[in-house]
Amino acid sequence: RNSVAHLTHQxxxxxxxxxxxxxxxxxRMKRPWAGQVEKAPEEHIPRHDPRNPLCPGNTRANGEVNPxxxxxxxxxxxxxxxxxxxxxxxxxxxxxxQSKAARGVCKVMCFHPWSDVTLPLMKRQExxxxxxxxxxxxxxxxxxxxxxxxxxxxxxxxxxxxxxPHCQVWASSFLPNEPAxxxxxxxxxxxKHGEPLLLQYAKQEAEKKERVVVETSDWLxxxxxxxxxxxxTLLLPRRHVLRINDLTTEEREGLADIMKRLLTKYDNLxxxxxxxxxxxxxxxxxxxxxxxxxxxxxxAHYYPPLLRSATVKKFMVGYEMLAQDQRDLTPEQAAxxxxxxxxxxxxxxx
Amino acid sequence: RNSVAHLTHQxxxxxxxxxxxxxxxxxRMKRPWAGQVEKAPEEHIPRHDPRNPLCPGNTRANGEVNPxxxxxxxxxxxxxxxxxxxxxxxxxxxxxxQSKAARGVCKVMCFHPWSDVTLPLMKRQExxxxxxxxxxxxxxxxxxxxxxxxxxxxxxxxxxxxxxPHCQVWASSFLPNEPAxxxxxxxxxxxKHGEPLLLQYAKQEAEKKERVVVETSDWLxxxxxxxxxxxxTLLLPRRHVLRINDLTTEEREGLADIMKRLLTKYDNLxxxxxxxxxxxxxxxxxxxxxxxxxxxxxxAHYYPPLLRSATVKKFMVGYEMLAQDQRDLTPEQAAxxxxxxxxxxxxxxx
Ligand SMILES: O=P(O)(O)O[C@H]1O[C@H](CO)[C@@H](O)[C@H](O)[C@H]1O
Ligand SMILES: O=P(O)(O)O[C@H]1O[C@H](CO)[C@@H](O)[C@H](O)[C@H]1O
Numbered sequence: 221r222n223s224v225a226h227l228t229h230q231x232x233x234x235x236x237x238x239x240x241x242x243x244x245x246x247x248r249m250k251r252p253w254a255g256q257v258e259k260a261p262e263e264h265i266p267r268h269d270p271r272n273p274l275c276p277g278n279t280r281a282n283g284e285v286n287p288x289x290x291x292x293x294x295x296x297x298x299x300x301x302x303x304x305x306x307x308x309x310x311x312x313x314x315x316x317x318q319s320k321a322a323r324g325v326c327k328v329m330c331f332h333p334w335s336d337v338t339l340p341l342m343k344r345q346e347x348x349x350x351x352x353x354x355x356x357x358x359x360x361x362x363x364x365x366x367x368x369x370x371x372x373x374x375x376x377x378x379x380x381x382x383x384x385p386h387c388q389v390w391a392s393s394f395l396p397n398e399p400a401x402x403x404x405x406x407x408x409x410x411x412k413h414g415e416p417l418l419l420q421y422a423k424q425e426a427e428k429k430e431r432v433v434v435e436t437s438d439w440l441x442x443x444x445x446x447x448x449x450x451x452x453t454l455l456l457p458r459r460h461v462l463r464i465n466d467l468t469t470e471e472r473e474g475l476a477d478i479m480k481r482l483l484t485k486y487d488n489l490x491x492x493x494x495x496x497x498x499x500x501x502x503x504x505x506x507x508x509x510x511x512x513x514x515x516x517x518x519x520a521h522y523y524p525p526l527l528r529s530a531t532v533k534k535f536m537v538g539y540e541m542l543a544q545d546q547r548d549l550t551p552e553q554a555a556x557x558x559x560x561x562x563x564x565x566x567x568x569x570x
Numbered sequence: 571r572n573s574v575a576h577l578t579h580q581x582x583x584x585x586x587x588x589x590x591x592x593x594x595x596x597x598r599m600k601r602p603w604a605g606q607v608e609k610a611p612e613e614h615i616p617r618h619d620p621r622n623p624l625c626p627g628n629t630r631a632n633g634e635v636n637p638x639x640x641x642x643x644x645x646x647x648x649x650x651x652x653x654x655x656x657x658x659x660x661x662x663x664x665x666x667x668q669s670k671a672a673r674g675v676c677k678v679m680c681f682h683p684w685s686d687v688t689l690p691l692m693k694r695q696e697x698x699x700x701x702x703x704x705x706x707x708x709x710x711x712x713x714x715x716x717x718x719x720x721x722x723x724x725x726x727x728x729x730x731x732x733x734x735p736h737c738q739v740w741a742s743s744f745l746p747n748e749p750a751x752x753x754x755x756x757x758x759x760x761x762k763h764g765e766p767l768l769l770q771y772a773k774q775e776a777e778k779k780e781r782v783v784v785e786t787s788d789w790l791x792x793x794x795x796x797x798x799x800x801x802x803t804l805l806l807p808r809r810h811v812l813r814i815n816d817l818t819t820e821e822r823e824g825l826a827d828i829m830k831r832l833l834t835k836y837d838n839l840x841x842x843x844x845x846x847x848x849x850x851x852x853x854x855x856x857x858x859x860x861x862x863x864x865x866x867x868x869x870a871h872y873y874p875p876l877l878r879s880a881t882v883k884k885f886m887v888g889y890e891m892l893a894q895d896q897r898d899l900t901p902e903q904a905a906x907x908x909x910x911x912x913x914x915x916x917x918x919x920x
Contacts, residue, residue: 229653229656230651230653230656231656231659231669231671232669232670232671232744233668233670234669234670236665236668241670241744241746241747243651243672243746245650245651245652248649250649251648251649252631253731254731254732255730256731259606281602298601299597299598300595301580301593301595301889301898302580302595303579306579306580306581309581315763316770316771316774317774318586319582319583319584320581320582321581322580322594323580367893369889371888371889371893372888373885376605376606377606378885378888379606379888380605381604388889390889392893394591396593396893397590397893397894397895398894399893417666420666421666424664424667445666497888497892499888499891499893501892521891521892523891535723535729537723537728537729537730538722538723538728538729538848539651539721539738539740541847541849542748542847542848542849543717543719543721543740543742543747543748543749543849544746544747544748546651
């Protein structure tokens with residue numbers, strides 16, 4: 221492979237999980253930026269805010285009072301996009317006006333009783349509790365729902381409207397577009413190559429090293445070869461694991477460890493509480509539990525918007541929405557930057 | 571069809587142009603918003619700013635001096651994502667590490683010599699000149715390039731870094747993901763139903779009326795049944811037209827007219843210079859010019875981010891990126907709101 225050409229000239233790269241291409245224009249970072257600058261994240265978040273509906277002991281929009289929780293805390297979203305009892309819109313439809321029933325539940329999960337911590341600043345055992353809860357939810361909601369989406373929107377830039385550390389879990393009666401596409405791609409790859417796509421990928425990346433950000437004996441975090449967002453990463457176990465609830469106690473501890481390390485690097489990159497949306501993809505559940513899903517490999521996607529600094533993000537707009545995703549630095553450049561950052565959190569070394 | 575259920579309960583709708591589904595959760599607008607508020611657009615843009623590289627007579631980043639133009643003005647992007655001479659990254663590749671050559675050109679086109687106008691505030695004949703230039707560019711660049719993407723990022727919120735009214739035109743040596751997907755969907759529909767997808771769709775919508783925003787004898791602007799963005803619209807001719815350069819003189823005048831009317835409604839919705847990304851999709855060009863492309867119908871997509879006001883946008887984040895697009899009001903509600911707005915621009919009636 222001609223890696224010099226890769227670094228300095230535009231080219232396309234294939235995303236085998238989505239069957240799409242990304243335009244890599246490495247030279248675009250030279251462009252000056254005169255456009256919109258984001259607000260920097262709030263710096264002084266009180267540990268306990270009596271008006272914050274996510275804090276222990278406070279009252280939420282629906283009048284419920286939160287318990288005085290001291291670890292994770294789970295509740296139903298007060299304004300859910302999915303409800304368990306929506307009616308069927310009917311099925312006698314023109315091919316251009318098709319609708320389908322959608323049912324589900326939306327939960328919110330606080331990571332910690334304090335508002336002024338984030339995952340990288342929490343203790344390893346506290347992060348393990350979060351992972352255990354994720355696993356429990358996939359087990360429980362996945363017993364009937366075909367898809368359980370765990371996701372975290374972090375930072376106001378990512379539409380997160382509350383600074384208290386939390387994630388969401390939306391379970392649905394349907395397999396959403398993104399996992400349906402990923403399922404199709406992983407299945408086809410497995411059939412053709414006899415090995416799960418992401419298992420083969422993890423092995424290759426662990427050998428090549430150039431896109432690795434952090435690794436442990438059980439886990440790997442890389443800027444994927446086909447990354448779209450400037451500092452996007454893919455986090456996955458080295459062992460073949462279908463779902464988050466299949467992780468062993470040791471693997472959960474290893475996961476807490478690598479998450480803390482990856483997110484510390486993210487925070488150190490622009491010395492800010494790094495915004496992102498992240499989420500877990502594992503084999504489908506509910507009716508799919510009895511199917512062969514050996515083409516699947518559990519993984520998390522991290523999609524952070526920042527490009528140049530704590531306040532300048534990458535805009536995925538006109539060309540990206542209408543034609544194709546485009547990035548302004550190579551995945552190898554991004555990985556190298558992240559890899560070389562200190563492992564100590566910037567706020568603790570000051 | 572059970573339209574009451576559609577209005578008040580969540581359901582899925584099918585997007586036949588992308589073969590994906592969108593989650594419609596009408597009841598989500600009841601949710602209070604405590605999250606990020608955007609900066610309102612600049613209100614006082616000088617007609618001529620001596621430091622703005624897009625104004626007539628000014629010097630650009632590369633030292634070139636703009637002519638004293640009095641209509642549209644076209645130049646090469648000074649920091650292009652696509653260049654005509656990028657080397658081939660080579661082809662002997664592992665299936666998980668595939669790359670391809672990408673070549674092309676990126677042009678910028680100013681709509682008008684003044685910085686303080688936008689398309690809805692320009693004269694109809696001035697908008698016709700923009701359309702003529704678009705047609706010329708598709709003709710010219712499309713003689714060799716398979717895809718010519720015309721797009722406009724409007725407003726700082728959409729990553730637009732210059733308030734002067736302008737769009738971009740990126741021509742590429744490859745068919746990008748979005749048009750490739752749309753091509754596949756339109757072709758399959760045509761084969762199955764014997765009529766172009768969007769031609770049949772336009773007829774149905776013109777009859778149903780509930781999603782129509784503005785219409786003329788030649789053109790139709792609707793909030794599509796499968797709209798993702800809150801006030802997304804689809805603009806298309808009623809006649810079967812493959813590409814923008816196939817439009818007659820009369821159709822171009824009609825297009826200028828409907829664009830002015832649609833964009834006036836957009837500006838009136840929240841009494842602001844409405845941000846959006848928009849772009850044209852027509853039949854592929856270059857080597858595709860000699861193929862049968864009768865499944866295609868020319869159309870423009872408008873993707874505006876605002877949801878609640880001039881400063882509160884819809885965040886397409888965690889669930890949307892990881893699982894599926896989700897909207898907070900129905901397309902019918904959005905169309906009705908837009909349709910009922912006055913046809914006079916809010917700044918001219920004050
Ligand atoms: O070319 P511009 O306007 O400087 O840049 C804008 O549009 C491009 C094409 O959609 C995007 O890639 C950039 O992220 C965005 O900031
Ligand atoms: O549920 P939240 O955090 O209020 O809302 C946020 O995440 C949701 C799921 O990704 C999005 O649909 C919303 O647009 C966003 O503001």
